[in-house]
Amino acid sequence: MKILIVSEDKPFLKHAGSIFAGTGHDVTTTPGTxxxxxxxVKSLGPDLLLLDGRDDVMLDLAGIERTTLQCPGVAILLLTTMRTPAFLIDAMRAGVREVLPSLHPGELLAAxxxxxAKLTASWTASHGKVHAFVGTSxxxxxxxxxxxxxxxxxxxxxxxxxxxxxxxxDALSFLQDAKATTTIADLxxxxxxxxxxxxxxxxxxVTPTYSILAAPEEPGQATDITPEHIDAILRLAVTQYDFVLLDMPRIVDAMMMTALDQASTIFLVLQASVPHLRNADRLLSVFRSLDYANDKIExxxxxxxxxxxxxxxxxxRTLGAHQIHMIANGWRQVSTAINQGVPLVQVERKHxxxxxxxxxGDTMVPVLDPHVGLFDRLFRRA
Structure with a gap:
């Protein structure tokens, strides 16, 4: 495991580093607060960080919180003499994994x-794929x-x-006629x-295996959500779900880039019209400027x-060498499904x-029998 030890006290760094001698861990010590x-963390990429927080005046829980929000996969151990219940709660809320009262070798190595053990469990957890849907108009x-x-x-x-x-x-309204009791703003x-x-x-x-993290009910609540929130949510989501789908706005900002960075595939949705082609071309230019590979965009x-x-x-010819998936025209049935707030398959089973x-779906999910696709597996009659 890669361990980073941070302190302003050089003797402390030397002593702490010596405790890990012979443990097999990759240990780096560096001055800092x-x-x-x-x-x-961003430059060195540790799995675990030991922070010297014995200087109570300099201890900055807000700095720790900013780190855990942007780098949720890093476990933080904090060495401090502060042991009040209020402080321990604040440290936990900031993302500290464990608070240690001293640099006792046995206690440190046990922590x-x-x-x-927890990091290994998260590493071995299933890792789902993120697919983003972005409309051109x-x-x-x-x-x-x-x-x-x-x-x-x-x-x-x-x-x-x-x-x-x-x-x-309003993604939830496409599948059920009910308001969300909790939204991404609450999270x-x-x-x-x-x-x-x-x-x-x-x-x-929506079903036992299909969930939606809904958008805020009030537009003003969107300002409470930051790119760091989105990053942390998606990094956790891929450990809990096989597929994480993103219904994206046609807005190029830090929020969008944070989400798209985690996507395996970006599905650019368009129709066969000049305005759609023009906007698609503009978005593709943005994606190229972000160094997204051509095969990431379909x-x-x-x-x-x-x-x-x-x-x-x-x-x-206009948009270049991207895979194109054709979606059939079914305006009447699609409108009925949207107006009823139900999936299309409940309106017309084999549309x-x-x-x-x-x-x-068959392009994403391995098919054991190449002659039997997802459609047949889901909807063939017994």
Missing amino acids: AADLRTL VERAA GGSGTTFLATNFGYQLAQTHKVLLVDLNLQFG ARDINRLDAPLLQASAIK LLLNRYDKRDDITIDRIR GVIRSLSEL
Whole structure:
């Protein structure tokens, strides 16, 4: 395990480092305080951090909290003489794994082993895939495709959809006619307690295997959510779900980039029209500036009709070498499903849109029998 020890006391650094001699851990010691943690953690990438906090005046729990929010995978041990119940609670809320009263070798090594056991358990946990859906224009059908695709994946996998249209998101309404009792804003307010049970309790269960982390009910609550919150939520979500789907806004900001950085695939949703092509081209330019590889971005051509004026060849010439998935045109049935607040499959079981989304799912999920796709596995009759 990679261990970083931070202190302003050079003799302390030397003594602390010697305790780990012969343990097999990769130990780095460096001068610094809690204010330096974010920079040190990002540059050195430790699994565990031991911070010397014996100087109560200099001890900065806010600096520790900023570090744990941005780097939730790092376990922090804090050495301090402060032992009041109020301080211990504040330290826990800041993300400290354990508070040690002294540099006793036995106690320190035991704490490290406890932290290592928890880290190993999280490393061996299942690691799901993140797929982001980004529309090129209003009305492109992004939320409908993301929510219904998630519903189909959830027939055979555990799925979480995160509604990142933070001001006017309505993904939940595409699947059920009810308001969210908790939203991503509530989770952000409790981010210091973020763990698997809290994440699952904050998401709304549509089915036993499909949950939605809803957008805030009030647009003003979006300002309480930061990119660090999103980063921490997604890093935890992939350890709890097979697939994490992101319903994204068409806004290029720090929030969007934080989410897209974690995505395995970005599905750019467009229709066969000049405005959609123009906006898609602009978004692709942004993605290139962020150094996203071409194979990370795939196109979802919604409401596809081979008689459209804008042909597949023209789309390829305009947007380049990206995989294109065609989604059938089913405006009437899709509108009925949206108006009723139910998945499309409950309106028409074997609609062409369902088959298109199932074929998309087959590109992500290994198929044991190449002759039997997701659509057939889900909807074949007994």
